[in-house]
Amino acid sequence: MTDFYPPSSSITGVIGEEVILPCYVVPENIPEIFSVQWIFNAKSEKITVSTYNGKNKNEKQDEKYQGRTELFHSEFKTGNMSLHLKNIRSSDKGLYTCVVSFNDEYHDELIELQVGGGVPSIFLRSPKKQGIGLTCHADGWFPKPEVIWLDGQGQIRKELSTTKVMMMPSGLYSVLSSMNLIPGSDMEVSCRIVNSLLKTMSESRVLISGEKRKEKKGKERKGKERKRKEKKREEKRREEKRREEKRREEKRERKKERKKERKKERKKERKxxxxxxxxxxxKKERRKFPITANPECQLLELQVPGAPDVEDNVCEPAGMSSPSTVPVLVAKEGFASGKHYWEVDVGQQQDWLLGVMRHKGKQEEQGTLAGEDYWALHRSKGEIFSIKENISLEKKEMNDSVIGVLLDLEEARINFYEAHQMTIMLKISISLGKEPTEMFFPFLSKGGEADTPVIHPVLTPVPLEPL
Incomplete structure (x- = not known):
């Protein structure tokens, strides 16, 4: 059940002006499709003043209210279903029902509209008959006003008066009140008309004395000034009311924005x-890659300056005294297709070699691979060289102790990364052969037991593209 919280159940409007009949619902409960109806409960019938259909976003008005009503479409999401009624007529007085329907339910609220007349001018006339007769006349009042005759001190006069109140075709009332002054009584006379509903009044004064004409005019000017000030105060009150409504609306919007920001921040934190x-x-899933050396240590011919002079007591092949040969360990399992990524922890070693070699199912030379069958990074004396086809391509400085290797057999390339920062160090294109038995194996240099780098396979996806 949706909760209503109207600011008022009874609203007062002035004929010829405009008024807002309030109707609010809790905004969190409003779906995308809903309908709004404002119904006037007349004595003999019910008139659908205005209807809004959420399916086609259409608003319809009854012909009696054509051009005089509108809903606040831009504020529906905040729960504002109020009706803006313009050019108020005396016939608009009565009970209005606000009905909001959605999800096969309807919710209503009853609002009472009181209608009052404006503040017309009041005229005093002195008939040319015996004695002094006065007449007070005013048009355009609603509902029926009260007429009071006063003296100069603001006290109710003792003279008898007759008052006639007639309804005009417009639905407003015309007032005509007459009285005769008692000889010797106060010659200052006031006629005051009071609207008890709107708590307003209109008053006119007259002095029956030629010497007091100036005083009369002064008081009349003061009366007009007082009316002008009262009108300004009323306008100020209305303006303050509009500003308060705007402040409440802005507060609701700020609250909504803060809620969105908190939701966005929680989403970022979860990410x-x-x-x-x-x-x-x-880190938990890292484990040592199962590698072993071939029956005979394979030697890679490195035609680069500054190759490390590494001794290996386990497998000492011929020619190890030459600085151009390096013993390597080759992984047991190789790759024939797809993309594969692993990381090598080289620690603080100054000299090492790591990369990928291709096995075609035959050896070019006992214990040695041709240069075109391997691609590698080589560190010698603290500096890094990229090795491709026995050529030193580029010299780079080392900032990371863990090297990432991506073997991409779909794009025919090998990428080397600084693993901790995931920044690319080098891209090397590789040539793929046509032999169906062609395999690619990770390898790294074999130094002493304490100097051997460690290979870690990465079992979870890593953000390698784009780099």
Whole structure:
């Protein structure tokens, strides 16, 4: 059940002006499709003043209210279903029902509209008969007003008066009141008309004395000034009311925006937590890659300056005294297709070699591979060289102790990364052969037991593209 919280159940409007009949619902409960109806409960019938259909976003008005009503479409999302009624007539007085329907339910609220007349001018006339007769006349009042005759001190006069109140075709009332002054009584006379509903009044004064004409005019000017001030005060009150409504609306909007920001921040935090969790899992899932040396240590011919002079007591092939040969360890399992990524922890070693070699099912030379069958990074004396076809391509400085290797057999390339920062160090294109038995194996240099780098496979996806 949707909760209503109207600011008032009874509203007062002035004929010829405009008024807002309030109707609010809790905005969190409003779906995308809903309908709004404002119904006037007349004595003999019910008139559908205005209807809004949420399916086609259409608003219809009854012919009696054509051009005089509108709904606040831009504020529906905030729960404002109020009706703006313009050019108020005396016939608009009565009960109005606000009905909001959605999800096979309807919710209504009853609002009472009181209608009052404006403040017309009042005229005093002195008939040319015996004695002094006065007549007070005013048009355009609603509902029926009260007429009071006063003296100069603001006290009710003792003279008898006759008052006639007639309804005009417009539905407003015309007032005609007459009285005769008692000889010797106060010659200052006031006729005051009071609207008890709107708590307003209109008053006119007259002094029956030629010497007091100036005083009369002065008081009349003061009366007009007082009316002008009262009108200004009323306008100020209305303006303050409009501003208060605007402040409430802005407050609701700010609250809504803060809620969105908090939701967005929570979403970002969850994303950051997932990223931290992936990093933690990545560290947990690292394990040593199962590698062994071939029956005979394979030697790679490196035609680069400054090749490391590494001694190996386990397998000492011929020619190891030559600085151009390096013993390597080759992984047991190789790759024939797809994309594969692993990381090598080289620690603080100054001299090492790591990369990928291709096995075609035959050897070019006992214990040695041709230069076109391997691609590698080579560090010698603290500096890094990229090795391709026995050529030193580029010299780079080392900032990371873990090297990432991506073997992409779909794009025919090998990428080397600084693993901790995931920044690319080098891209090398590789040539793919046509032999169906062609395999690619990770390898790294074999130094002493304490100097051998460690290969870690990465079992979880890593953000390698684009780099």
């Amino acid at each position: 950051r937590e997932r990223e931290r969790e992936r990093k933690r899992e990545r």
